[in-house]
Amino acid sequence: MIFPTEKEILEARTRIASYIHYTPVLTSQTLNEKFDAEFYFKCENFQKAGAFKSRGAVNAVLSLTETELKRGVATHSSGNHAQALARAAQLKNIPAYIVMPENAPRVKVDAVKAYGGIITFCEPTLKARELTLERIVNQTDAIVIHPYDNLQVIQGQATSAAELIETVSGLDLILCPVGGGGLLSGTALSARYFSPRTKVIACEPSGADDAYLSFYTGKWVPSEHPKTIADGLLTSLGKITYPVIKENVHEIVTVSEDEIIEAMRFLFERMKIVVEPSSAVPLAAVLNKKIDVKRKKVGLILSGGNVDLNQLPFNK
Amino acid sequence: MIFPTEKEILEARTRIASYIHYTPVLTSQTLNEKFDAEFYFKCENFQKAGAFKSRGAVNAVLSLTETELKRGVATHSSGNHAQALARAAQLKNIPAYIVMPENAPRVKVDAVKAYGGIITFCEPTLKARELTLERIVNQTDAIVIHPYDNLQVIQGQATSAAELIETVSGLDLILCPVGGGGLLSGTALSARYFSPRTKVIACEPSGADDAYLSFYTGKWVPSEHPKTIADGLLTSLGKITYPVIKENVHEIVTVSEDEIIEAMRFLFERMKIVVEPSSAVPLAAVLNKKIDVKRKKVGLILSGGNVDLNQLPFNK
Numbered sequence: 001m002i003f004p005t006e007k008e009i010l011e012a013r014t015r016i017a018s019y020i021h022y023t024p025v026l027t028s029q030t031l032n033e034k035f036d037a038e039f040y041f042k043c044e045n046f047q048k049a050g051a052f053k054s055r056g057a058v059n060a061v062l063s064l065t066e067t068e069l070k071r072g073v074a075t076h077s078s079g080n081h082a083q084a085l086a087r088a089a090q091l092k093n094i095p096a097y098i099v100m101p102e103n104a105p106r107v108k109v110d111a112v113k114a115y116g117g118i119i120t121f122c123e124p125t126l127k128a129r130e131l132t133l134e135r136i137v138n139q140t141d142a143i144v145i146h147p148y149d150n151l152q153v154i155q156g157q158a159t160s161a162a163e164l165i166e167t168v169s170g171l172d173l174i175l176c177p178v179g180g181g182g183l184l185s186g187t188a189l190s191a192r193y194f195s196p197r198t199k200v201i202a203c204e205p206s207g208a209d210d211a212y213l214s215f216y217t218g219k220w221v222p223s224e225h226p227k228t229i230a231d232g233l234l235t236s237l238g239k240i241t242y243p244v245i246k247e248n249v250h251e252i253v254t255v256s257e258d259e260i261i262e263a264m265r266f267l268f269e270r271m272k273i274v275v276e277p278s279s280a281v282p283l284a285a286v287l288n289k290k291i292d293v294k295r296k297k298v299g300l301i302l303s304g305g306n307v308d309l310n311q312l313p314f315n316k
Numbered sequence: 317m318i319f320p321t322e323k324e325i326l327e328a329r330t331r332i333a334s335y336i337h338y339t340p341v342l343t344s345q346t347l348n349e350k351f352d353a354e355f356y357f358k359c360e361n362f363q364k365a366g367a368f369k370s371r372g373a374v375n376a377v378l379s380l381t382e383t384e385l386k387r388g389v390a391t392h393s394s395g396n397h398a399q400a401l402a403r404a405a406q407l408k409n410i411p412a413y414i415v416m417p418e419n420a421p422r423v424k425v426d427a428v429k430a431y432g433g434i435i436t437f438c439e440p441t442l443k444a445r446e447l448t449l450e451r452i453v454n455q456t457d458a459i460v461i462h463p464y465d466n467l468q469v470i471q472g473q474a475t476s477a478a479e480l481i482e483t484v485s486g487l488d489l490i491l492c493p494v495g496g497g498g499l500l501s502g503t504a505l506s507a508r509y510f511s512p513r514t515k516v517i518a519c520e521p522s523g524a525d526d527a528y529l530s531f532y533t534g535k536w537v538p539s540e541h542p543k544t545i546a547d548g549l550l551t552s553l554g555k556i557t558y559p560v561i562k563e564n565v566h567e568i569v570t571v572s573e574d575e576i577i578e579a580m581r582f583l584f585e586r587m588k589i590v591v592e593p594s595s596a597v598p599l600a601a602v603l604n605k606k607i608d609v610k611r612k613k614v615g616l617i618l619s620g621g622n623v624d625l626n627q628l629p630f631n632k
Contacts, residue, residue: 027361045588046342265625272361272621274588282379289396305588309581 001243004155005184005194005266009162011213013156016058022047023160025167033199035214035286040171042301045275051110051232051304052160052183053084053147059156060145064190068093074142075124076129078104079232080304081147086117091228097142099132103124105308139284148182149238158186165195172296174280177303178202178211178252179233187301188248198299200251201291204281205230206254211237215245215252229313230260232278232303253291255284263287265314267302276307317559320471320502322487322509325478328471331349332374336364339476343482344587351602353609356487358480358617361591363607366533367620368476368499368547369400369463375472377404385410389456392438392445394420396550396620397463398595402409402433413458415448417441421624453472464498465554474502480615488612493619494518494527494568495549497557504564514615515566519598519608521546524572527553531561545629546576548594548619569607571600579603581630592623607619 005013010142026041031100044052072095075085082098089096098117100109122132137144146153159173160183174191176183184202187206191198204211208226215236216277223236237245255263260277263284267275279302285291342357360368377389385408386502391401405412414433416425416442418548428435453460462469476499477490490507494500498516507514520527524542530553537541539552553561571579576593579600583591595618601607602614 050588255336268555268590272366272590274584274590307629309584312625315626 002151002240003244004151004158004189008155009190009193010160011087011226012059012152013162015062016156016159017059017161020047020054021060022163023047025164026271026273030270035057035293036134038297039286040164040297040299042160042269042299043273044160045273045279045302045303046306047081049083049087049115050306051080052157052301053080053304054087056153056156056182057081057084057088057145057160058091059266060136060150060152061085061092062155063152064143068143068252072097072140072142073145074133074140075099075145075147076133077147077221078108080306082108082117083111083115086112086115087259088225095140095142097136097140099129099136101129104111107308116284120284129291130171142233143252146238148180148235149240151240153182154189154240154244155188160301161187161190163303165190165198167299170297171195171198173293174198174200174281174299174301175203175285175291176301177230177233177278177281178245179278180235181211181237181245182309183301183303184249185241185244188244192248200248202245202249202252203285204252205233205281206256208233208291209254211245212254214242214254215249228260229257230278230281232276233281253285255281255290259284261313274305274307275302277313279303279305318467318556319560320467320474320505324471325474325509327504328375328468328477329478331378332371332472334473335374336370337362338479339363340395341480342587342589343433346586351609354613355602356480356613356615357587358476358483358615359589360476361589361595361618361621363620365396365399365403365431367396367400368473368617368620369396369620370403370471371475372469372498373397373400373404373461374407376468377401377408379440379468380459384459388456388458389454390415390449390453391415391461391463392449393463394424396622398433399427399431401461402428402431404586406432411456411458413452413456415452417445423624428518448626450582462554462573464496465500465556467556469498470502470505470556470560472502473499474506476617476627477503477506478510479505480617481514483612484615486613487511487514487615489515489607489609490516491519491601491607492516493503493546493549493594493597494520494615495594496551497527499560499617499619500556500565500574501560504560508564518561518565518568519564519601520568520570521549521576521597522572523571524549527561528568530551530558531565544576545573545592546597548592549597569601571597571604571606575600575604577629590623591618593622593629595621
């Protein structure tokens with residue numbers, strides 16, 4: 001099994017440094033006092049294109065050879081990876097072919113267009129997305145950049161935890177949301193290389209608990225009919241991410257939809273930051289005492305801030 | 317005329333330092349590129365109790381003598397000053413008597429209660445608020461802390477711009493919202509003392525343009541029937557704040573309600589931060605080219621983040 005190495009993650013940091021934000025870390029005295037712990041929020045919602053996905057996409061594009069760059073890049077995505085890849089391609093002035101389901105939110109479509117992405121719409125099924133992408137790739141010879149099951153993407157996502165570990169020393173725990181596992185596997189590898197005594201705990205919506213099941217049964221379980229407002233966490237673990245997670249993650253906990261919404265409200269109301277539902281999943285685990293945090297230094301990765309402000313889930 | 321001195325503002329900084337946040341400064345490459353300028357957002361929305369008001373309230377309470385402290389403090393306010401004063405009083409374990417209109421938003425009432433404030437409700441008129449406060453003061457002998465027309469409050473509010481000037485050197489402009497003028501007069505004095513070549517421009521909703529009129533007619537004009545979503549900017553300039561502003565502010569510009577809402581949306585959507593409408597007023601002036609910012613270093617003070625998330629004005 002091939003994992004991103006320590007050296008590769010360090011190289012990724014250097015490679016992407018001028019194209020992404022070294023994101024700030026926020027704290028909350030209210031939370032610290034309430035749980036007798038120290039919390040550190042790594043704000044990928046302030047990242048370029050609004051999510052950690054910019055790290056992996058930029059690293060993947062900048063890792064291509066000159067010959068490969070000429071072919072352009074392609075992916076199917078309705079979410080943050082689409083924007084991040086379009087932006088990364090724009091940095092190198094190469095085409096990004098993005099397959100999006102025809103029901104993708106207008107705001108996401110507009111963002112991809114604003115970064116110069118060339119969009120092909122398809123029916124909103126995984127099958128149609130894959131077939132359409134295959135057709136585009138046949139036509140254009142573009143290089144497919146998978147949203148998470150790609151070594152360069154994982155190296156890029158690993159840089160968020162690497163920065164957090166650099167900013168805050170002596171972390172006992174890092175809490176990280178899990179969808180396809182790109183951010184989580186990168187986080188787990190950065191912890192292993194740069195702060196070996198830090199345990200990584202993944203946090204997942206119970207309505208999309210394939211990582212939880214895969215982790216505890218020891219057998220890859222696909223994400224079937226997932227249902228959660230954390231729209232970044234719907235996908236299954238990948239062929240690369242699953243083994244990395246199995247070996248390097250300490251624990252996976254799940255949270256309910258109401259718990260996610262409650263945590264999201266806390267982040268907006270008390271911490272005054274805009275986050276997408278996926279970002280709130282680790283805090284939901286803390287608020288609902290799924291994790292023992294007492295007297296611990298706890299990092300939480302806020303994955304992004306791309307949320308439809310017209311449909312905030314706590315506005316009921 | 318008595319102004320807060322440089323020494324008093326420096327003393328205020330020391331006095332309040334352990335009780336307030338040294339707030340972060342955010343930037344936006346999108347804005348910098350669009351306007352060929354450098355913008356620095358001083359984030360008082362991340363301040364204790366969610367607004368700059370904590371600075372003035374803490375400084376006022378900590379400036380009281382032991383004998384005065386025993387009497388407790390009082391004010392009438394439906395907004396951020398109420399929370400800030402209740403919190404400041406709680407730090408010294410003294411009573412805070414807060415007169416609030418009976419139609420004050422529940423979230424504000426709850427916040428004051430959470431900080432241990434003793435609330436007296438009254439009819440929602442200025443007359444009723446003043447009479448009720450007078451009655452409470454007669455009963456309790458509490459010391460009234462005016463929300464802005466108070467030297468210690470102004471010294472405290474001045475510390476935000478003092479920090480901004482310390483964080484970002486060589487600012488050409490500081491843009492600041494104006495309501496009663498506590499934040500603005502503190503900002504103007506800090507600029508005068510700590511960065512004399514920085515010009516301070518006040519930004520005001522055209523629906524509550526008493527400061528604009530007072531400034532340009534040279535005669536104090538009260539705020540009568542103000543109408544704006546920037547609920548922190550409804551009040552008239554005070555006996556102390558008006559002369560400070562007249563002498564130390566360079567310019568006042570006004571913006572429309574639509575312009576405020578557009579700027580607020582930008583701060584949420586692009587900068588991923590939660591702000592109240594008053595915070596968006598300076599950015600509204602920039603976005604609508606009311607101020608010449610080209611090739612300038614421009615500080616903007618974001619006054620606070622206490623906004624009803626169920627009623628975001630751009631959700632139409």
